[in-house]
Amino acid sequence: MMTPMLVAMHRVLFPCALLLLTGFPTLQERPATKTHRLEIVRMKFSPSNLSVQPGDTVVFINLDMVTHDVTEASGKTWKSPPLAAKSSWKKVMKTSASYYCSFHPVMKGTITVK
Amino acid sequence: MKRFEKITIKAMALLLSVFALESTVLAQGNPTLSDAEVASAAVTANQIDIDFAAIAKEKSKDTQILEFARTMANDHQAVIDQAVALTEKLSVTPKDNAVSKQLKADAEKTKAQLRAKSGKAFDKAYIDNEVAYHTAVISAVKDLLIPETENAELKDLLTSVVPALEAHLEHAKMIQQKMSKK
Ligand SMILES: [Cu+2]
Numbered sequence: 263m264m265t266p267m268l269v270a271m272h273r274v275l276f277p278c279a280l281l282l283l284t285g286f287p288t289l290q291e292r293p294a295t296k297t298h299r300l301e302i303v304r305m306k307f308s309p310s311n312l313s314v315q316p317g318d319t320v321v322f323i324n325l326d327m328v329t330h331d332v333t334e335a336s337g338k339t340w341k342s343p344p345l346a347a348k349s350s351w352k353k354v355m356k357t358s359a360s361y362y363c364s365f366h367p368v369m370k371g372t373i374t375v376k
Numbered sequence: 377m378k379r380f381e382k383i384t385i386k387a388m389a390l391l392l393s394v395f396a397l398e399s400t401v402l403a404q405g406n407p408t409l410s411d412a413e414v415a416s417a418a419v420t421a422n423q424i425d426i427d428f429a430a431i432a433k434e435k436s437k438d439t440q441i442l443e444f445a446r447t448m449a450n451d452h453q454a455v456i457d458q459a460v461a462l463t464e465k466l467s468v469t470p471k472d473n474a475v476s477k478q479l480k481a482d483a484e485k486t487k488a489q490l491r492a493k494s495g496k497a498f499d500k501a502y503i504d505n506e507v508a509y510h511t512a513v514i515s516a517v518k519d520l521l522i523p524e525t526e527n528a529e530l531k532d533l534l535t536s537v538v539p540a541l542e543a544h545l546e547h548a549k550m551i552q553q554k555m556s557k558k
Binding site for chain 1 (some may be wrong): 431457
């Protein structure tokens with residue numbers, strides 16, 4: 263039988279013990295990375311120019327009825343699979359990039375990593 | 377130069393026939409097209425560009441043209457699928473009418489002209505027609521079909537198709553320009 267006092271002590275002590283074991287990881291790392299929502303809507307990337315921190319995730323969400331993709335401008339480094347209506351794709355951004363849709367090359371955007 | 381004039385005249389003729397249609401339809405007073413007729417015209421206009429793409433797939437060897445045609449076939453099919461799903465939801469049966477008949481008659485002539493060409497001449501005729509056709513369809517959707525539509529969901533669907541048509545037009549113009557430099 264645990265008294266309420268013991269229960270309370272466990273609730274405090276157990277996390278403390280965990281922190282001691284893992285060495286306060288959250289205090290040593292950089293601020294948590296963010297996730298940015300990038301909509302593909304009415305044949306445009308929105309926002310078409312996005313600034314992110316290194317390691318941030320960008321989620322591309324296709325809200326149109328037609329299929330789009332996200333292709334890095336040189337065509338050599340990265341490319342999403344075809345994104346059908348209502349589907350999404352995410353990428354962790356480490357370097358800045360210009361990109362376009364290979365199905366509709368008039369659709370363009372940039373992501374600046376800084 | 378002569379060729380350019382011929383194309384411009386063709387594009388103008390296509391535009392004029394759409395404008396003529398609009399004035400015929402509009403002259404009859406409002407509402408002149410039922411939603412069932414608007415839906416039929418919209419499906420027909422999309423199907424026609426799929427048909428043009430099928431001819432390109434059969435006749436062209438140019439990667440750029442083939443990729444463009446594939447996008448046209450996929451995108452216009454997506455629009456048709458949405459339109460059909462909506463008409464089913466609304467219990468509307470698309471109804472043949474003056475606009476869809478005119479579109480089909482014009483398309484038959486264009487298809488015959490495209491089929492008569494081959495090689496680079498075909499590629500040029502195909503992309504020139506895509507520029508002219510999208511120009512005409514954008515104006516028909518904006519100035520005729522959308523104003524004629526009663527149902528809000530059908531109106532929204534038609535409105536959401538316009539940016540895709542405009543992107544197709546810009547894409548076609550881009551290819552047209554690249555080809556003229558070759
Ligand atoms: Cu696209």
